[in-house]
Amino acid sequence: MPDWKAQSAEGPAEVPSRSSKRGLDWFAFFVADIQTGFGPFLSVYLTTQKWTQVDIGLVLSIGSLASLLGQVPGGWLVDRVRSKRRMAAFAVLGIGVSALLIALTPVFATIAAAKLLHVAASSVLGPAVAAITLGLVGHAAVGPRLGRNARFSAAGNGLAAGVMGACGYFVSAQAVFFVTAVLVLPALLALRTIRERDVDPIRADGGLDATETNQRAASLGRFFRRPGLIVLVACVLLFHLANAAMLPLVGSDVTARSGRWATVLVAACIIAPQMIVAAISPTVGQLAQAWGRRPMLLMGFATLPLRGGLLALTNDPYMVVAVQTLDGISGAVMGVLVPLALADIARGTGRFNLAQGVVGSATGIGATLSTVGAGYLADRFGIASAFWGLAGMGVLALVLLMALMPETRPSDGD
Amino acid sequence: MLPAVAGMLAQVVAAPASAQAPVGSGSADGDGVPGLTSVISQSRLDSVLGREVRTRVEEDVGRVVDILADRQGRVQAAVIEFGGFLGIGTRKIAVDWSAISFENDGKRTIVIVDLSRDQLRLAPEYKPNEQPMIVRTSD
Numbered sequence: 031m032p033d034w035k036a037q038s039a040e041g042p043a044e045v046p047s048r049s050s051k052r053g054l055d056w057f058a059f060f061v062a063d064i065q066t067g068f069g070p071f072l073s074v075y076l077t078t079q080k081w082t083q084v085d086i087g088l089v090l091s092i093g094s095l096a097s098l099l100g101q102v103p104g105g106w107l108v109d110r111v112r113s114k115r116r117m118a119a120f121a122v123l124g125i126g127v128s129a130l131l132i133a134l135t136p137v138f139a140t141i142a143a144a145k146l147l148h149v150a151a152s153s154v155l156g157p158a159v160a161a162i163t164l165g166l167v168g169h170a171a172v173g174p175r176l177g178r179n180a181r182f183s184a185a186g187n188g189l190a191a192g193v194m195g196a197c198g199y200f201v202s203a204q205a206v207f208f209v210t211a212v213l214v215l216p217a218l219l220a221l222r223t224i225r226e227r228d229v230d231p232i233r234a235d236g237g238l239d240a241t242e243t244n245q246r247a248a249s250l251g252r253f254f255r256r257p258g259l260i261v262l263v264a265c266v267l268l269f270h271l272a273n274a275a276m277l278p279l280v281g282s283d284v285t286a287r288s289g290r291w292a293t294v295l296v297a298a299c300i301i302a303p304q305m306i307v308a309a310i311s312p313t314v315g316q317l318a319q320a321w322g323r324r325p326m327l328l329m330g331f332a333t334l335p336l337r338g339g340l341l342a343l344t345n346d347p348y349m350v351v352a353v354q355t356l357d358g359i360s361g362a363v364m365g366v367l368v369p370l371a372l373a374d375i376a377r378g379t380g381r382f383n384l385a386q387g388v389v390g391s392a393t394g395i396g397a398t399l400s401t402v403g404a405g406y407l408a409d410r411f412g413i414a415s416a417f418w419g420l421a422g423m424g425v426l427a428l429v430l431l432m433a434l435m436p437e438t439r440p441s442d443g444d
Numbered sequence: 445m446l447p448a449v450a451g452m453l454a455q456v457v458a459a460p461a462s463a464q465a466p467v468g469s470g471s472a473d474g475d476g477v478p479g480l481t482s483v484i485s486q487s488r489l490d491s492v493l494g495r496e497v498r499t500r501v502e503e504d505v506g507r508v509v510d511i512l513a514d515r516q517g518r519v520q521a522a523v524i525e526f527g528g529f530l531g532i533g534t535r536k537i538a539v540d541w542s543a544i545s546f547e548n549d550g551k552r553t554i555v556i557v558d559l560s561r562d563q564l565r566l567a568p569e570y571k572p573n574e575q576p577m578i579v580r581t582s583d
Binding site for chain 1: 494507509525526528529532533535562565566571572
């Protein structure tokens with residue numbers, strides 16, 4: 031690690047400016063917006079462009095594979111780069127270019143390139159937002175601040191899902207990607223209002239610690255032996271193994287069960303949890319500070335098998351939407367507590383963003399296996415069995431968390 | 445997009461079967477192939493993949509995402525993707541080709557499927573690697 035990390039140890043003493051905090055609110059909001067169209071919607075768009083199923087599957091697989099491989103280097107890069115703000119700006123621009131390429135030239139080579147560009151940009155953008163947050167407010171205040179980020183991000187997600195879904199339905203699938211490209215501008219404007227000098231690059235890597243001042247970034251071997259890191263990564267993997275397939279299964283089940291209102295109900299299954307996340311995330315951040323990380327993590331992980339079980343038992347589409355709001359609780363906990371616990375664990379190592387990359391990879395692996403496994407169970411034994419299987423994985427995640435995850439809140443009472 | 449190119453070639457090669465008005469044959473001009481003729485189709489042909497699908501009563505259904513043909517090359521079914529939101533929770537079903545027709549909706553061509561929305565949503569899901577269950581009208 032370069033030596034400048036060890037030097038400017040005092041950091042900015044002043045509270046981050048109001049402008050920077052507001053900027054971060056809206057940056058989190060618009061970053062969530064510009065990511066919405068790149069999900070499963072891409073395959074809808076490519077279908078309208080007369081792509082074959084084989085080509086669509088291939089380009090999506092290239093994207094998933096690159097994403098699994100790219101997260102760790104992405105996080106590592108964010109640790110190494112001094113200006114997290116500039117890094118985030120490049121990433122947002124990359125996503126804008128990717129959206130334009132997708133909208134303008136839907137041929138295989140360009141879409142594959144656009145997908146890779148999007149993956150590369152996302153693998154640094156995710157860690158960079160958390161790094162800016164940590165650099166801005168410091169470790170002591172990061173819990174409630176991550177809660178606020180999650181609120182704006184979920185509001186952005188929910189709103190964008192509604193607007194882009196409507197746009198895809200009433201205008202055209204292509205229009206969604208033009209809207210995405212346009213939304214890059216407010217994202218960059220929000221980023222501009224975060225002042226560079228308010229973001230301490232060393233705090234942003236989890237580099238500064240009162241007890242470990244002047245220590246160089248931890249070696250990788252030593253870093254991965256930090257208490258809780260491997261357990262948290264494993265729990266996150268199991269969480270997404272249980273979680274990722276639930277929404278698509280719910281969606282296709284609701285599509286099959288309800289006629290006229292199917293689209294609206296599936297939209298509600300996507301948007302309602304985001305509204306819950308927006309409502310409760312700040313409280314989750316404050317409680318994580320007051321009660322500790324462990325009880326909040328346990329609460330979030332416990333709702334997952336509960337949701338799986340209820341989905342297995344429920345047939346009524348409207349009840350399904352109600353059960354789906356439980357996703358908001360686990361979503362808020364994952365959105366706030368995972369970066370918070372990582373910031374705890376990575377404190378004093380200078381490897382906060384690498385740790386985020388590792389968790390990002392675990393998320394991707396869990397989500398991929400979830401879709402494959404649940405798809406298999408649903409085909410062979412029916413959709414209820416698939417939900418029970420997912421709930422079982424959720425129980426496993428909860429048990430692992432309960433048995434092995436230490437409390438990571440610093441004991442020096444922040 | 446190799447399959448698409450292959451499809452176009454297949455169309456050109458298949459054309460002589462209904463050849464009526466030869467456009468160019470022989471190899472005198474260099475780019476012609478002996479024994480190959482191209483014709484202008486007598487009836488209106490439309491591209492199918494990605495086309496919007498509706499039911500008779502103007503309900504939005506989904507899109508054609510694939511075409512299934514038998515060993516003789518006769519098209520038997522269209523795979524239609526429908527439902528969901530933002531691409532999440534969509535279902536694919538295979539609909540008998542005879543239940544499918546094309547109509548002009550002002551400026552664009554849409555696919556009309558001669559089944560109700562309820563019949564479509566209750567149809568078994570299409571799985572690419574299995575013998576497909578094809579939905580057809582009962583009468």
